[in-house]
Amino acid sequence: MKSETPIVEIEHVNKSYRRGTHIIPVLENITLEIAEGEFLALMGPSGSGKSTLLNLIAALDRVDNGIIRVGGIDITGLTETELAAWRSVNVGFIFQFYNLIPVLTAFENVELPLLLSGLSRRERREHVELALHVVNLASRMDHYPGQLSGGEQQRVAIARAIVTDPTILVADEPTGDLDRVSAEEILGLMDQLNRDSHKTIIMVTHDPRAAKKAHTIRYLDKGVLNDVHSQAAL
């Protein structure tokens, strides 16, 4: 269910990287609004700047200029310390390579963001069990990442992303390292989170099949955002 209220507002954002003496522009004058409860896919060729844009929205990187507001908060004006605290509450991350800590069990990996929350041990356990139940991995909570398949690891990563009930979920090529069946499962799970829990999801993908799950697809090419394509238009 998509609301008309924008949860993410991006205004005239530019981003470049310095490589030696050269300055390489990555994003140019990006302006974008993402409504609450939207499932947005960012597509584009390699090097188009889609992961950079995702990193900026998730406050993993800083803009050169422009403004990004998430949930009404201008995150471009926050300090590193404030950003760390903000991320831990407002953003859930899903990565291509799952990015689980190999020496921690599925339960412990999902519990990681909650250790910063001030919840009691019992409350943390309840939250973690619920998140693992949502991704249908409650029975494997004591397994280490190395004992799980790629699809299962990604489901643990999704559980970790949703355990704090964040404002937005960002996913960078979430199916890029999975076989077709596992990829379908993960996309189904993300779709379910969007539909049933009204989670705003911003997903970077190369895969048109993955993008089909999104309500809206935006294309980036050479750092410039192209027109809106709704699924209906596709």
Add this chain to the structure above:
Amino acid sequence: MYILKLLFRNAFRHKLRTSLTVLSITIAILTFGLLRTFINAWYTGAEASSASRLITRNAVSLIFTLPVAYKDRIRQTDGVKQISGGNFFGGTYKDEKTFFANYAVEPRGYLELYPEILLPPDQKEKFLRDRRGCIAGRKLAERYHWKIGDMITLKGTYIPGNWEFVLRGIYHGKYDTTDERVFVFHWDYLNEVLKKRKSFFTDQVGFFMIGVKDPNRAAEVAQAIDKNFKNSLAETITETEKAFVLSFIAMADAIIIAIELVSLVVIIIIVAVAANTMAMTARERIGEYAIFKTLGYRGWRIAGMIFGESLLITMVGCLFGILLTPVAAEVFKDFLGTYFPGFTVKVETIYMDIGAAFLVGLCAAIIPTWRAINIRIADGLRRIG
């Protein structure tokens, strides 16, 4: 608890690498501990010395002697309670390599001055009566399997000849620091032989051991003694027993400094070993640290993980090193015991081991931590996959 579990699992993620690092630290701490024990053993004599005893020797050098006639003049000095003369004999037993401290002393005064030498009354009586009698410390007697009544022959060095003694007593030390590896015989016996040989050393002593009535007046008494012999043919220097022992130790200053430098080098080496391990570890996990940062973990938490892991590894190595040091010291003691009677690992050495390992753990983690907390999250995440 959670963090401890994470530290432990991280530390032993690469079992072979961590085991080799722990082994290196164990060996380094063992070496460091033994070197510190060696330095401590050097100073054992100074620690065992009494504040109420003075030593008077020739002002020119220790190798010059003093007339035994000085004894009565010293005894008459205000503040002097007891006095005994003595010579360092320097004899060897069986062969030149078998050496232990041996002195010719005036026995009655000597035993009164050194109450920490515990000798059974019957053995003491027999020793005092027999001019060729000698006494030996318990550890020395055990080492050479001597029994009361045994004939012991020492070969003189600067006073040549074979010198035969009868073992009349085996003493025990009253304190842990009392040297139980000393051999003592009658100065009269030595002097009698020297007289017959018309030796230059006849009626001469190497030093006087003096007991003072009030230890607080020791400096004053020492000055008074030296004043007695001012402008004589053999001027004296009188100093506390501790200062006298330390002046001996000072002769070997260069060796002690060299050992201290080696122990410092050992610490530097383990810093390098531990730093190498932590640098490899942090480089491999830079992506994981980026994930932690992504999840909202701040720099000090990441620093805590790296410092904690570094300290865990160094402290495990330190623990093994500390446990092995007394065992190794016992083995060394058998070889060095005659020269270093106090070759025992002290509590201070263990504290120094722990301090050194802690310092190593901290130093080793500084650069990897700096790198981990300063890397941009996006760059760190790019290292995964």
